[in-house]
Amino acid sequence: MASPSILDNYPDYEVNIGIEVHVQLNTKTKIFCRTANGTSQEPNTNICQVCCGYPGVLPVLNKKVVEYAILVGLATNSKISPKSFFARKHYFYPDLPKNYQITQGALPICTEGNIEIKLEDNRKKIIRLIRIHMEEDAGKSLHSNMSNESFIDLNRTGTPLLEIVSYPDISSSHEAKEYLKTLRSIVQYLGVCSGNMEEGAFRADTNISVRKKGATKLGTRCELKNINSFKFIGDAIEYEIERQITILEEGQQVIQQTRLWDEKNRKTILMRSKEEAADYRYFNDPDLPVVEVDQNWITNIKNSMPELPNQKFERFIKEGLSPYEADILVNDIELANYYESTHKLNNSKQVINWILRELLGYIKDSKITLLECKVTPEKLAKIVSLLESSKINNHAAKEVFDIVAETGENPETIIKERGLEQIGSIDELETIIKQIIDDNQKQVTQFKAGNEKLFGFFVGESMKRTKGKGNPHLIQELLKKYLNN
Numbered sequence: 001m002a003s004p005s006i007l008d009n010y011p012d013y014e015v016n017i018g019i020e021v022h023v024q025l026n027t028k029t030k031i032f033c034r035t036a037n038g039t040s041q042e043p044n045t046n047i048c049q050v051c052c053g054y055p056g057v058l059p060v061l062n063k064k065v066v067e068y069a070i071l072v073g074l075a076t077n078s079k080i081s082p083k084s085f086f087a088r089k090h091y092f093y094p095d096l097p098k099n100y101q102i103t104q105g106a107l108p109i110c111t112e113g114n115i116e117i118k119l120e121d122n123r124k125k126i127i128r129l130i131r132i133h134m135e136e137d138a139g140k141s142l143h144s145n146m147s148n149e150s151f152i153d154l155n156r157t158g159t160p161l162l163e164i165v166s167y168p169d170i171s172s173s174h175e176a177k178e179y180l181k182t183l184r185s186i187v188q189y190l191g192v193c194s195g196n197m198e199e200g201a202f203r204a205d206t207n208i209s210v211r212k213k214g215a216t217k218l219g220t221r222c223e224l225k226n227i228n229s230f231k232f233i234g235d236a237i238e239y240e241i242e243r244q245i246t247i248l249e250e251g252q253q254v255i256q257q258t259r260l261w262d263e264k265n266r267k268t269i270l271m272r273s274k275e276e277a278a279d280y281r282y283f284n285d286p287d288l289p290v291v292e293v294d295q296n297w298i299t300n301i302k303n304s305m306p307e308l309p310n311q312k313f314e315r316f317i318k319e320g321l322s323p324y325e326a327d328i329l330v331n332d333i334e335l336a337n338y339y340e341s342t343h344k345l346n347n348s349k350q351v352i353n354w355i356l357r358e359l360l361g362y363i364k365d366s367k368i369t370l371l372e373c374k375v376t377p378e379k380l381a382k383i384v385s386l387l388e389s390s391k392i393n394n395h396a397a398k399e400v401f402d403i404v405a406e407t408g409e410n411p412e413t414i415i416k417e418r419g420l421e422q423i424g425s426i427d428e429l430e431t432i433i434k435q436i437i438d439d440n441q442k443q444v445t446q447f448k449a450g451n452e453k454l455f456g457f458f459v460g461e462s463m464k465r466t467k468g469k470g471n472p473h474l475i476q477e478l479l480k481k482y483l484n485n
């Protein structure tokens with residue numbers, strides 16, 4: 001079942017979406033100087049003459065950036081160019097001190113890759129990539145609310161970026177979100193990017209055009225810039241599809257523009273009309289040599305490649321998880337790692353149930369991240385093994401989980417201190433159940449006369465008298481035995 005889309009209202013139309021993603025690489029230093037790569041400090045403290053574009057300085061390429069580009073290229077089935085070049089892209093912006101950005105032009109490091117995404121009906125679709133290129137990030141302009149002033153923070157200048165450009169193969173807002181989620185998990189699995197959208201480490205510009213079905217030429221596109229959540233991107237695409245179709249239906253023409261998503265009013269708004277590539281006067285940067293990549297280097301990087309999301313998915317299925325379970329884990333690398341650490345300590349099938357129900361439920365309710373959660377894989381593995389060895393029952397296990405989550409205490413200490421051990425000895429339970437039967441003769445008579453619902457009453461009494469610590473299975477067995485005597 002496909003999720004509803006505004007396109008359902010316009011069966012004659014189709015949408016073509018191409019996405020440019022900027023991936024901030026988490027190398028130790030910036031792309032063309034030795035300044036530390038990281039922007040969380042005081043403004044303009046994380047800078048040097050190179051990233052500030054002083055006259056006479058020379059950029060030196062960070063080899064790690066090339067390695068990361070090749071890694072992402074290989075993970076997306078791209079061709080790695082044996083030779084590629086850096087180019088200057090000229091534009092004036094206060095946060096770009098050189099008045100040009102160093103990027104790659106006609107010949108980028110990776111070309112013609114592709115990414116496979118999963119559709120809602122579980123079919124797969126290939127989204128082709130035009131190119132992946134390396135470039136430097138610009139600084140940030142900060143506009144004051146208090147005074148009529150603007151400020152510049154250059155900490156971000158020279159942060160290495162990969163720009164990953166797709167063909168307009170994406171044909172719905174749902175596919176766009178799937179594509180971005182898949183790409184984000186790839187760069188996270190490769191360990192080259194945090195994937196944090198709110199901090200701008202993973203930014204998507206979306207090009208959208210609509211056309212009548214069967215038309216051979218693409219419609220005029222509009223670009224949606226820098227939207228920082230998957231949900232907003234989906235909403236903005238839906239809005240933009242309707243806006244463009246309405247224009248065409250009124251006999252007007254769509255004008256090529258860059259637009260922003262206004263979340264408050266839930267619509268896209270004009271940012272600027274689009275520059276043409278010619279306006280940037282690209283030419284090869286004479287300060288930087290050709291980037292040469294030999295086969296040996298590629299092979300070494302290939303051999304160091306970590307497991308990718310789709311490979312992890314297949315492995316989880318082989319190890320006995322359902323596609324539903326595997327999908328939830330794979331989409332969140334921290335959760336997948338959590339599962340694997342827990343599963344290593346306790347290979348019970350119950351582990352996944354506890355993670356998907358108790359752990360995710362707790363994290364969601366208490367609005368914390370997995371890494372902040374006090375129930376570590378070691379502690380969860382322990383709780384599950386105490387449950388499986390009948391040391392505690394399910395009821396007590398949930399109580400222990402909650403206490404660990406609040407306090408971080410050791411499960412075994414909690415059980416000892418609070419007396420949560422399950423009463424599993426038949427003798428002890430037998431005494432309690434005989435007593436219950438003696439005390440409730442009226443109900444016993446009614447039960448024997450055919451009122452079977454009363455069985456629940458006896459179970460309830462037993463749990464009450466064992467303070468919830470009785471082994472439920474044994475209680476049921478014993479009740480059946482004594483009530484039917």
Ligand SMILES: [Zn+2]
Pocket residue numbers: 030033034035047048049050051052158
């Ligand atoms: Zn620098």
